Amino acid sequence: MTWKEKHQKIQEQKLLVVGAGGIGCELLKNLAATGFRKVHVIDLDTIDISNLNRQFLFRKEHVSCSKAEVATRVVKQFCPAIDLTYDHDSIFEEKFNIDFFKSFDFVMNALDNRKARNHVNRMCHAARRPLIESGSAGYFGQVSVIIREKTECYECVEKPAQQKTFPGCTIRNTPSEHIHCTVWAKHVFNQLFGEVDIDDDVSPDMKAEDGENGDQNGEKAPDSETEEPAPIGTRQWAEGVDFDPQQVFDKLFQLDIEYLCKMEHLWKQRKQPTPIAYSTALETEPTPLSYQNALKNDTSVWTLSTCAQVFADCVKQLREQIRAQPDLRLSFEKDEPTIMAFVAAVANIRATIFSIGTKSMFEIKAMAGNIIPAIAATNAIVAGMMVTEAIKLVHGEHEKARNAFIRNQPNPRGKIFADEPPAPPNPKCYVCSETREVFIYVNPTQMTVSGLCEKVLKSELNMLDPDVMDNASSRIIISSDGDTDDLLKKKLSELAIEDGAILSCDDFQQDMVLKLFIRRQNDLKGDEFKILREETDGEKEKEEDKRKRKPDGEEDVEPEVKRPKIVDQVEVCAE
């Protein structure tokens, strides 16, 4: 094929790009510059001021506008020849069905969360379209090529459980996990004593974006005209009260929380936070530990009053450092005891306010040290590597596809970039193999149908709207059209779903059917469960033996939970 013919082929390809954030902006620019002419981009989000440092298609005047729309407009300005279209929507929308995916030659992911990546992986599998997957975390970056029946899919290998990406609105308004409180506590530290960063805003979000999906409804808190917290920097405000610990405490944990409570739509389906005043916190226990003694107890969980005491002691100490050097900007250092104690106390007070379980300073230190900034150069390199792989796909050179990695340090062969051929599909993958099987340990007398649907199928296995049938009785126990809603509160055992039951779970939109093998584990409580992606024959036999020996079925079956393989797959990190 001549160079011209090759170029012609690039121009004719129809591509879908999912995500117009850090990697997406770079990617759209590269695609246009390489000669791709038929591109559709989807992004659900609007532009935040904190995106501007690396999402170079966006400018200050674009803040609050649709990312997909602005990216499309700006790319067309420098490349009028491109037929670039967009949707300002979530990729989970029903209109992006399998036929929609089939209308493209291949798909490129520039996403920041596993749920959406899993979904696109399944849609591409169902539509038989290649997918170029990407991710970056600080200096680490990765590109993978996923081709049905030829390579591993995104879900062939189990990923580590930790989710490192947190939308800013979750951090500022609606934390639901301790890590959200820890991230916020680090931001508080930076705002008060460190280098102020736009990303680190700690006040309730006036725009009150709701929830994990980034939907914005623009609702303001009542009386926001008069009662909005003053738009001055937290540091400036704190200097105004001479870093008085009580006043700083009351602002962060009482006044701002009271303000947050007024955004009623946030609390329709969530528990409202409880504002806490400094005096109330100290009164919850007569003898809180001092900072010195609390540090000695870094593996135990501090009480609320100890957290308040540690907060006050640390603020005073950090204030002294700033008084000595007024221009000093401290940086977060997890091994600096005052800073770490401050962050641990703040995180736990916030966790208490939002009814989230508190943790020891030791545990919080591990979480706080693990937060990675997004780096523009990594995104640019990743986007470049994606287009290199895209060109191979265009020319049908599937056998030349490479999974590529960028590292922060050279590997033993002195390379910062490394690549390898994609691994073959995992024959036991519950997404892309013929054997779509998942083994789940539950306590059938406690697990509800609703828990099975929401926690197992939707949250853990990323199905969108499953229909579930008990194979033994052929009874539908979960129906996507709501016909079975009266069963939601029932326990599995009430529907005769016990150890050994097999459920067929079908997601129409993802065109995915999998078999769920129920295993009983009596010590699991409520909707708790454990998942095994595969069960070896040996394990099956062992269990069969046990059941034979104890026909009453009362044995505790302790599953051998396999450690997830740590792979070089990275998640884009928000913080």
Ligand SMILES: Nc1ncnc2c1ncn2[C@@H]1O[C@H](COP(=O)(O)OP(=O)(O)OP(=O)(O)O)[C@@H](O)[C@H]1O
């Ligand atoms: N379900 C989804 N449908 C469409 N787009 C999505 C979906 N989930 C995430 N995205 C988009 O993927 C993009 C990922 O980009 P990036 O990782 O740079 O995130 P960001 O939110 O722009 O920045 P950061 O998280 O680093 O502050 C975002 O623009 C986000 O809106």
Ligand SMILES: [Zn+2]
């Ligand atoms: Zn797979």
